Amino acid sequence: MISAKCPTCGKALSPATDPAALPFCTSRCKQIDLGRWLKEGYAIPGRPLEEDEESDESPIERDLDEE
Numbered sequence: 001m002i003s004a005k006c007p008t009c010g011k012a013l014s015p016a017t018d019p020a021a022l023p024f025c026t027s028r029c030k031q032i033d034l035g036r037w038l039k040e041g042y043a044i045p046g047r048p049l050e051e052d053e054e055s056d057e058s059p060i061e062r063d064l065d066e067e
């Protein structure tokens with residue numbers, strides 16, 4: 001059994017998980033994580049983030065919980 005969890009949403013990976021999306025549960029989670037890293041990369045240290053208005057977790061988790 002696969003006991004790994006998706007780094008993006010924390011959902012347990014299943015044997016049906018798309019191999020191309022690993023180690024994420026879906027390609028969508030992969031893109032979300034990639035986008036998060038890029039966003040952090042663009043953030044300049046010492047400068048307050050001004051685009052942090054929208055929640056970056058709740059909508060995603062709620063969406064993915066729909067099985």
Ligand SMILES: [Zn+2]
Nearest residue numbers: 006009025029
């Ligand atoms: Zn996921």
